[in-house]
Amino acid sequence: MRVPLVGVGWDALALVDEAADERPLIERRAVVRDGFYELQARTMIERVPPTAGIAQQWALSPYRGCAHACRGCGARAGHGRLGLDAGRDFDTRIVVKPNAVDRLRAELVRWDGQELAVGLSGDCYQAAEETYRLMPGVIGALSQAAVPFTVYTKSALVLRDAALLAEAGARVAVSIAFVDERIRRAVEPGAPSSQARLEL
Template identity: 40%
Template sequence: MRWDGQLVTAESPAALPGLAKMSNLVRSVQTPEFAGITFHEVLAKSALSRVPSQSAMPFEWTINPYRGCSHACTYCFARKTHSYLGLNTGLDFDSQLVVKINAGEVLRRELAKQSWKHEQVAMGTNTDPYQRAEGRYKLMPEIIRALADSGTPFSILTKGTLLARDLPLLHAVAKDVEVGMGISLAMTDAGLAHRVEPGTPTPRARLDLIAKLSDAGLQCSVMAMPILPWLTDSEEALDDLCASVAAAGATSLTAGALHLRPGAREWYMQWLAKEYPQLVGRYRRLYDGGTYASKDYRRWLAARVGAAKRRHGLQSGARLRHINKPQLDTARGRQTGGPKAAALPEVGQATLF
């Protein structure tokens, strides 16, 4: 085998028809270490995406260096976005990944504009910035540096243990800008996790990551979303989740019931019919053809989660807190003297991946 053809600088094979029409497509490539996955490398025109004004999100900007996600979570709400590229929301979302190879460079140009107001930027709101592809492309360090150098606060939400690679960098930049950190973990049952989100690090690996964050002085919140009706919502399952994340060093936890948006709904229900056919009818009644579980169920779940959190001393909300509260240097428009907390979203699964 000619390994030279697998380098990031190598020429590409033919792209999928839908992607071949993209004017910014550089190449499509497959590599042995990512069997079954095709990377479609593009030159992004913009790295920052504005959140619609009518959104309830507690931030105004996002960065998504990847489209599609090899974590392959059956419930991922972002699956619908792949249909915009002429790709399907099932296997294509898991295996046809779009990579914005110039994201850091473009971001620096955008942040240098006089019109930039240094509003908070959230990452991990669509697909995971620390999915396995990041090990190949290494886009996040330059993105983090660009944000920090410009004095822009940011938050990261991830299931990817590759985040540990960047802990020294995050610790360093958190002395100058607000940094929020969240780990997505909604179950401790390793067998179930492997079935429902087969490409993610194990629950144990994510608990170890929380401990590494704590050891590095970077406290984090846990986003326990989605909680799966009749699969991860028992008192025992929620109590074990809260006990485990508290023991790992997390200080807060936010939980919410599964959302079934178009694109994700079809894929998740197909998975459910295969793995737990006895639950299909119950899900149909609970969701009644819509996106959200019934209000009664959501109230019941909130009460059960709240009780588990209180038993294990977990707060609500999602913030990273660090050593010293920074003072604002108005001359430079950035902060000094150590970081304060950057908020992570608390508005449900729509902010996850």
């Protein structure tokens, strides 16, 4: 005989004692695929810290962490909230938000139209974007909602979406901190060369 579970949601069923599990939160909640940590986003639009030094007050990022491994990246602290460290984990354990486009569309319904920064928690055109291709959907959602936005990147992969970005009226900011390649390699070891960014 079957007994119905009335009023009991899956969240109420403690299938795993998370308190006894010492793995970082991200490893308990994410699906690991091809070295990337897929984690469903609860929200996409986040407040930009005043110390970020950019014009926008709100941002979104389809990725958290960044393979560019820039030593001075201000987004590193975000990995700590996932139980990871802000050092090597930030460079190598890239969190992907596979539901980024759907979640963003839902949030934009209530958005007041303020300009957004895209790619602050991790370069939105880093190597993960070659695999997941989230940016065309993000650009489409922002364009459809007529929300102004600026993409922050160091990667020439942004050229793949140049037509979409132009159609959306987006701005693209490419950061170049050093033109001396020896310094660049020491401070931004995974980022494209200074010359590649100047050409971009």
